Amino acid sequence: MISKRFQIDEENSNKRIDIFLATNLDTISRGIVQQLIAEGKVTVNGKQTKRNYLLKLTDIIEITFELQANGEDEAQDIPIDITFENDDFFVINKKSGLTVHPGAGQKDQTLINGILHIRGEQRDIPRYGLVHRLDKDTSGLMVLAKNLKSHTILTELIQAKSIQRKYYALVHGRPISGQKIDLPIGRHLKNRLLFCVKDGGRDAITHFKIKKRFKNFSLLDVQLETGRTHQIRVHLKHIGHPIAGDLSYNNITNWKDAIPRELKVIKNLQRQALHSYSLEFKFLNKEFTFESKLPNDLELTLKGLEE
Secondary structure: OEEEEEEOOHHHOOOEHHHHHHHHOOOOOHHHHHHHHHOOOEEEOOEEOOOOOEOOOOOEEEEEEOOOOOOOOOOOOOOOOEEEEOOOEEEEEEOOOOOOOOOOOOOOOOHHHHHHHHOHHHHHOHHHHEOOOOOOOOEEEEEEEOOHHHHHHHHHHHHOOOOEEEEEEEEEOOOOOOEEEEOOEEEOOOOOOOEEEOOOOEOOEEEEEEEEEOOOEEEEEEEEOOOOOOHHHHHHHHOOOOEOOOOOOOOHHHOOOOOHHHHHHHHHHOOOOEEEEEEEEEEOOEEEEEEOOOOHHHHHHHHHHHO
């Protein structure tokens, strides 16, 4: 049995309670939240509530729920690069091209299938220990919990924006300077697999600074403040600097300033140039910092742009 307690701040006042809880509870869906509300397992200021209740400043929400069992996903022998491990969590360096978990579009050959091959006990933890994700073609660091207590702690750190997640992103163009992008993100109206900046979307904040400049490209050092799906890719596209090689959000052949040599280098990359290179957080009063160097394909791309 899991119990959670939230106090509403200005940022979340006037939001529907079901939407707020689904956003802040990574282990259950909005539909499950609505079911729990109907069953009286959610209270506001000690009283039962309705799913369309609009939250008020300083409201106290309490919710109690059972953990959902994981599915019967197959354990498969897939190489997993574990860079750190203790009794509570482990950090992996995910390769590009590896989907994180099974779903409708891909039912096996994922990171989770590989994790289950070497850590079968992960079946007993919510979402197999996942507390955040990386897109299939994004490489780099992820942290996974090894027990229920650490899963709760890490999930709360993510929700409190207390895990610093930094990325390297190679983008088209030359931004004048670093900046903060504070724009809401929601699903694309025409393609439900993609996202876009839109009014009424979920709050999304991205920070970046210039790491290195090339003739028509720039390497950015990006830090997430929130962690929406495709957030970095959507935000950078919106400000006119889409990630190199990201065919979902940018057609590289239409980039007006790129010269043929640059286009060839990017085409050879065969994935979006996005890498999660750093995780920093405090766990049980101990500071942890993890870093991952650029993978070979991105290193070769940068060298090709320098020539």
